[in-house]
Amino acid sequence: MSKRTYGNEFGFQTRAVHTGNDVDSETGAIKRPITMANSYELPYDPSDLNWSSAGKNLYTRNGGSNQQYLQEKLASLEGGEDCIVLASGVAALSGLFFALLESGDHVIFSSVTYIAVYRLLNELLKNKFHVETTIVDTSDLDAVRAAVRPNTKLIHIETPGNPTLTISDIRAIAEIAHQNGALLSVDNTFASPYNQRPIELGADFTVESLTKYINGHGDAMGGAIIGKKEYLDVIRAQSQINLGGTISPFNAWLIMRGSVTLPLRMRQHNDNALKVARYLQTVKGVSFVAYPGLESHKGHAVAAAQMNNGFGGVLSFGLKADHDTHNRFVSHLRVITSAVSLGHDESLIVFLGENDERQYLYPEEFHNGFFRFSVGIEDIEDIIEDLRQAFDKEGLL
Numbered sequence: 001m002s003k004r005t006y007g008n009e010f011g012f013q014t015r016a017v018h019t020g021n022d023v024d025s026e027t028g029a030i031k032r033p034i035t036m037a038n039s040y041e042l043p044y045d046p047s048d049l050n051w052s053s054a055g056k057n058l059y060t061r062n063g064g065s066n067q068q069y070l071q072e073k074l075a076s077l078e079g080g081e082d083c084i085v086l087a088s089g090v091a092a093l094s095g096l097f098f099a100l101l102e103s104g105d106h107v108i109f110s111s112v113t114y115i116a117v118y119r120l121l122n123e124l125l126k127n128k129f130h131v132e133t134t135i136v137d138t139s140d141l142d143a144v145r146a147a148v149r150p151n152t153k154l155i156h157i158e159t160p161g162n163p164t165l166t167i168s169d170i171r172a173i174a175e176i177a178h179q180n181g182a183l184l185s186v187d188n189t190f191a192s193p194y195n196q197r198p199i200e201l202g203a204d205f206t207v208e209s210l211t212k213y214i215n216g217h218g219d220a221m222g223g224a225i226i227g228k229k230e231y232l233d234v235i236r237a238q239s240q241i242n243l244g245g246t247i248s249p250f251n252a253w254l255i256m257r258g259s260v261t262l263p264l265r266m267r268q269h270n271d272n273a274l275k276v277a278r279y280l281q282t283v284k285g286v287s288f289v290a291y292p293g294l295e296s297h298k299g300h301a302v303a304a305a306q307m308n309n310g311f312g313g314v315l316s317f318g319l320k321a322d323h324d325t326h327n328r329f330v331s332h333l334r335v336i337t338s339a340v341s342l343g344h345d346e347s348l349i350v351f352l353g354e355n356d357e358r359q360y361l362y363p364e365e366f367h368n369g370f371f372r373f374s375v376g377i378e379d380i381e382d383i384i385e386d387l388r389q390a391f392d393k394e395g396l397l
Contacts, residue, residue, distance in 0.1 A: 013263045020073035034253040035065045054236045066252035077193045079200045080226035084236050086245045089209025090116040092223030095239030105153035106132040111361040112161030138168040148180045158187035163372040165290040167299025174202030194266040195307045210255045212343030216265050220254035222247050270310025273375040277315050279384050285396025288365040291315035314342050318370040326351050332390035335382050342374035349373045
């Protein structure tokens with residue numbers, strides 16, 4: 001049996017190691033090689049080929065070998081029928097929206113989402129292509145129901161939400177969508193498929209920024225859409241082949257390599273983040289901590305029900321301090337790096353100031369500026385000591 005056919009009869013860790021990989025038939029290597037070619041040999045008579053087909057290796061924009069191996073693995077890990085891997089998480093989001101939506105369609109989307117979703121749905125698709133959009137606090141099911149219109153085509157949620165860690169009930173929102181003839185897509189980046197699998201909870205699509213936890217090493221970019229083949233065939237034709245958002249073979253190979261240790265890394269991310277969140281609650285200079293693993297978090301019960309293995313590695317917190325103190329605090333850190341992105345092996349922190357254009361959508365405690373902290377897999381004692389000494393230098397302990 002080819003290892004590429006490993007299905008759900010095997011555990012998550014086993015599939016993370018084996019699915020999509022096999023012995024290379026030419027060299028006997030036990031890892032798939034990087035196939036950097038942008039073209040593949042054509043059949044004897046290529047005249048009847050569909051040059052926009054994704055079914056065969058023709059040209060890497062149509063799909064290459066490394067991309068296909070990674071797609072097989074992610075479909076298995078997410079519990080989906082099919083997968084498309086694209087150049088970035090934003091390519092996956094825009095590819096999904098571009099292929100599914102037409103002028104006059106209506107979309108409901110979470111008030112707390114990645115900035116590109118806000119741009120795509122609140123500005124670009126709305127203004128350029130007349131797609132109607134409604135921003136909703138999707139942690140409020142009554143608000144979601146009230147926002148549905150006869151022309152609602154898609155509900156898009158992000159849970160946990162970036163950057164406030166807002167939790168939305170996937171199963172309940174899937175029921176609302178399907179009762180009204182709409183589809184549900186879920187950005188699962190903050191959770192990863194190790195912690196949460198939206199398709200198993202009723203979602204039609206899962207979107208992942210592979211750049212984050214699935215790659216896990218901060219050295220590659222990619223995005224994925226997982227769902228039913230009937231929809232993904234359309235998205236692949238329109239958004240991969242005709243828009244050209246194709247992932248490079250090298251990035252696909254790097255992410256394939258990184259994904260093998262996803263379960264191991266996520267256990268450490270989960271454990272470290274919960275310990276950091278509990279520590280931050282004890283610091284007198286901390287104004288709030290947002291992490292769904294804390295019992296005090298508004299969405300804790302829902303998160304506990306739909307996040308099977310843990311609550312992820314990202315949290316947000318604020319200081320009882322002015323703008324400059326936030327920046328000085330970061331300058332004192334030695335283990336934790338000031339940088340964007342998340343899901344890397346190393347801890348990353350970013351200060352989000354008071355002038356974010358979406359502040360009006362955030363809970364009040366976020367309005368004075370806050371940190372988004374992606375807790376890495378370093379020794380927890382070193383992470384907490386790094387925070388402690390920075391708090392001490394600013395008199396916040």
